[in-house]
Amino acid sequence: MSERSESRAGLLELDDLSVTYRIASGEVPAVRGVSLTLDSGAALGVAGESGSGKSTLAMALLRLLPRDARVGGRILLDGEDVLTMKWGRMRAVRWAEASIVFQGAQHGLNPVRKIGDQVAEPLLVHGQARPEAARKRVAELLDQVGLPTWRARSYPHELSGGQRQRVMIAMALACSPRLIIADEPTTALDVMVQAQVLTLIKDLVAENGISLIMISHDLSVLADVCDRLAVMYAGRIVEQGPSGEVFHDAKHPYSKALAAAFPTVGDPAARLAPKGLGGDPPDPMQLPTGCSFHPRCPVALDECATLDVELWPAGERRTAACVHVRAKEEAS
Amino acid sequence: MTETQATKEKVSTAGQNLLEARDLHVEFVARGRRARAVDGVNLSIGEGEIVALVGESGCGKTTLARTLLGLERPTSGEVRYGGTALDYGSKALKAYRRQVQLVLQDPTGSLNPRHTVYEAVAEGPRIHGLADEETAVATALSRAGLRPPERFFLRYPHELSGGQRQRVVIAGALALNPHVLVADEPVASLDASVRGEILALMLKLRADLGLSALVVTHDLGLAWNIADRVAVMYLGRIVESGPVEQVLTAPRHPYTQALMSVLPESPERVVLTGEPPDPTRIPGGCRFHARCQVLASGKAAEAGVDGKCRSEPLDVLPAVPGAQAACHYADVAG
Numbered sequence A: 001m002s003e004r005s006e007s008r009a010g011l012l013e014l015d016d017l018s019v020t021y022r023i024a025s026g027e028v029p030a031v032r033g034v035s036l037t038l039d040s041g042a043a044l045g046v047a048g049e050s051g052s053g054k055s056t057l058a059m060a061l062l063r064l065l066p067r068d069a070r071v072g073g074r075i076l077l078d079g080e081d082v083l084t085m086k087w088g089r090m091r092a093v094r095w096a097e098a099s100i101v102f103q104g105a106q107h108g109l110n111p112v113r114k115i116g117d118q119v120a121e122p123l124l125v126h127g128q129a130r131p132e133a134a135r136k137r138v139a140e141l142l143d144q145v146g147l148p149t150w151r152a153r154s155y156p157h158e159l160s161g162g163q164r165q166r167v168m169i170a171m172a173l174a175c176s177p178r179l180i181i182a183d184e185p186t187t188a189l190d191v192m193v194q195a196q197v198l199t200l201i202k203d204l205v206a207e208n209g210i211s212l213i214m215i216s217h218d219l220s221v222l223a224d225v226c227d228r229l230a231v232m233y234a235g236r237i238v239e240q241g242p243s244g245e246v247f248h249d250a251k252h253p254y255s256k257a258l259a260a261a262f263p264t265v266g267d268p269a270a271r272l273a274p275k276g277l278g279g280d281p282p283d284p285m286q287l288p289t290g291c292s293f294h295p296r297c298p299v300a301l302d303e304c305a306t307l308d309v310e311l312w313p314a315g316e317r318r319t320a321a322c323v324h325v326r327a328k329e330e331a332s
Numbered sequence B: 001m002t003e004t005q006a007t008k009e010k011v012s013t014a015g016q017n018l019l020e021a022r023d024l025h026v027e028f029v030a031r032g033r034r035a036r037a038v039d040g041v042n043l044s045i046g047e048g049e050i051v052a053l054v055g056e057s058g059c060g061k062t063t064l065a066r067t068l069l070g071l072e073r074p075t076s077g078e079v080r081y082g083g084t085a086l087d088y089g090s091k092a093l094k095a096y097r098r099q100v101q102l103v104l105q106d107p108t109g110s111l112n113p114r115h116t117v118y119e120a121v122a123e124g125p126r127i128h129g130l131a132d133e134e135t136a137v138a139t140a141l142s143r144a145g146l147r148p149p150e151r152f153f154l155r156y157p158h159e160l161s162g163g164q165r166q167r168v169v170i171a172g173a174l175a176l177n178p179h180v181l182v183a184d185e186p187v188a189s190l191d192a193s194v195r196g197e198i199l200a201l202m203l204k205l206r207a208d209l210g211l212s213a214l215v216v217t218h219d220l221g222l223a224w225n226i227a228d229r230v231a232v233m234y235l236g237r238i239v240e241s242g243p244v245e246q247v248l249t250a251p252r253h254p255y256t257q258a259l260m261s262v263l264p265e266s267p268e269r270v271v272l273t274g275e276p277p278d279p280t281r282i283p284g285g286c287r288f289h290a291r292c293q294v295l296a297s298g299k300a301a302e303a304g305v306d307g308k309c310r311s312e313p314l315d316v317l318p319a320v321p322g323a324q325a326a327c328h329y330a331d332v333a334g
Ligand SMILES: Nc1ncnc2c1ncn2[C@@H]1O[C@H](COP(=O)(O)OP(=O)(O)OP(=O)(O)O)[C@@H](O)[C@H]1O
Pocket: A021, A022, A023, A028, A030, A048, A049, A050, A051, A052, A053, A054, A055, A056, A057, A066, A103, A217, A284, B158, B159, B160, B161, B162, B163, B164, B189, B191
C-alpha cells in the first residue's frame, strides 16, 4: 500500500471538529475534537466501536446532520469551508464532489420506484444527462457494481440486501464524485459480495483517483482497502497511521482489542471462544474522566483516570493517545 | 479428516432434532417469473445446537429462515418443530413464535421509530402476557449488552447508534426466553468488541438454558466462533454441510472453497465473478457450474466429471450431521 507524500494539499481537512446532539435529557457530545487530513486520491479508513461517532463524523462532512446537532471546528473541502457554504453550493457539492453511501441506506430505497429510475435521478436532477444518456449511464453503473442490466426494471423488494447495497454504491458513483464517503459499505454482505465490492471500491480509488473515507468496525476490511487508518473511541481519534502498521502492530490498547476481535478461521484458540472487550461501551453523556478508555483498559495506570490524553507521536506518521506511547516517545 | 473426529463431532452435536426443514421449497412470482428462492432444503437443528447458515447474498438464507419461523408458507415440503409439522393456525403460530424467536438482519427496519426501547422490548412479553414485564425487559437489555438497562428505557431508536439499535432487537428476541433463536446476521452491524460479547452470550445461553440457534451469516469467522455445524447455501440449496471443524478447515465443495479463499488471511483469492445467481434462472446440471473454478480450470475434466457438471443435477443433501458436499468432483476426488 503506497503512502502518499505529506506535502500534497489535502482534499479534505478537519480541524478540531466537534458535534453535539441535543436531546430531551441533555447533550450528547458524539464527536469531540477530530483533526485529520485526507490527501487527494487517498483512502482513509475510520474504525471504532458502535456509538463512537463514526457516522456522525461522516454526516457532518456534508452537513447532513439533524437540526438539533451543533457542529464546531472547521471542515475544508478542497479549500472551501463546508460549514459556512451556502445551501445551493452545498447541494451541488453533495453530488458532484462528494457523495455518501449511508449505513443501512439500502433500506431507504423508494419501494414503489424501479431501481433504474432511482439510480438515474441524480443524473437528471443535476442536469448532467438527458433521459436517453441517463439510461445508458444507469446500465453502465449497474454493470460496474455487478448487477445485470435488467435489474434496472426491478423494484427494491425484489432484491436481496446485498443487491440493494450495490444499487446504493451505483447511486453514489452516478455523478462521478471526487470523494466517496462509505459508511459500513460491506457490513451485512456475504464474504463473496464483500470481496467484490471491496475490489470495486479499490479499483475506483486506484483508477479514477477518487478519494475515499471508509467506515467500518472491521479493521481487516479497512486495512485491505485503505492507505491510512484512524481508530475512534468515544468521539475522538485514539490512533492514526498507515493501515498495515495499525492493523498488525497497534499502539493503543483499544485498537489492539479491535484488531484481535476478528478470529482467524482454523485457529484452535478462537474455536467456540469469541473474543470481546470487557466492560461497557462509554455513555457519551457521562464520559469517564481522564482517558475515556480507562475503565476498560487492560493496561491502565493510576494516572489514566485523571490524565489529559492527546495524540502523541507513535512512530513515523503515526500517533496514539495513550500514556504508554508518550512514555516511549519521551524515553527515546 | 479422520473418522474418529467425525464420530466425536456427531456425539457432541446430535441432540434431539428440534427444528427441521424437510424438502422445503419456497417460490415467489415476480413480474411473471418464478423465483425458486428455496429450492429443496433438508436441515435440522438439534436441541442445544448452534447451526450456521452461510452463503451468498440472494441465495435464499432469509427466505429459509423466515419459512422456519412460519412467517412464510412453503410452496412444498414442511417445517417440523419438536417432531410435528408446523400448524399455521393463528393460535398455534403464536405459541410457536414464543419458542422460536427471530432476530432480524435490519435493526432500523424492525424497530418502530415512535416506540421507546422499553416499548420495543416489552412487546413480546406483553403479547404473551408475561408477568413482571419490567424485569424481563431489563434482563433482556443487559443480556444484550445495553447496560445499565434503565439508561435505555426511554430512548427512541433515532437516539441510538446503529449497533445499539441492533442490540435492542436482540433484547426483544431474548425477552421471551425462547428455545430457538433464528438470527439473521445478528452481529453484522455490531462493533468488534460487542460482537464478541453477543456471541459469547449465545454460547452462554446455550450452556445455561440449552438454547438452540440457527445463525444466518456471511461471516465464516462467526461460524468458527460459535457454531457446531455449518450449512453452505447456494442458489436455494445447501451444497455443503457438516461439523464446523471439518467443513471450514477442509472444504470439499468448490463454492465453499471460494468463500474461504476471500477471507483476509487467505493467500490465494478466488473472487467469483460472472452473473450473480438468479433464482428465476437456475442453471441445469450442477447449479454452480457457470461460476465453478474447478470446472473452469479443467480439473473437473481431468477427473472426467465435466460432462456431469454441465448436465446432471445433484441430489438434495439429506439432513445428516456428518460432512457432505453436493459436487460431482468431490464425489470422485474425495
Ligand atoms: N440524532 C441523534 N440524536 C441524539 N444522539 C445521537 C443521534 N445520532 C447519534 N447519536 C448518539 O451519538 C453517538 C454517536 O453515534 P454514531 O451513529 O455516530 O455512532 P457510530 O460510530 O456510527 O456507531 P455504529 O457503529 O453503531 O453505527 C451515539 O452515542 C449515539 O447514541
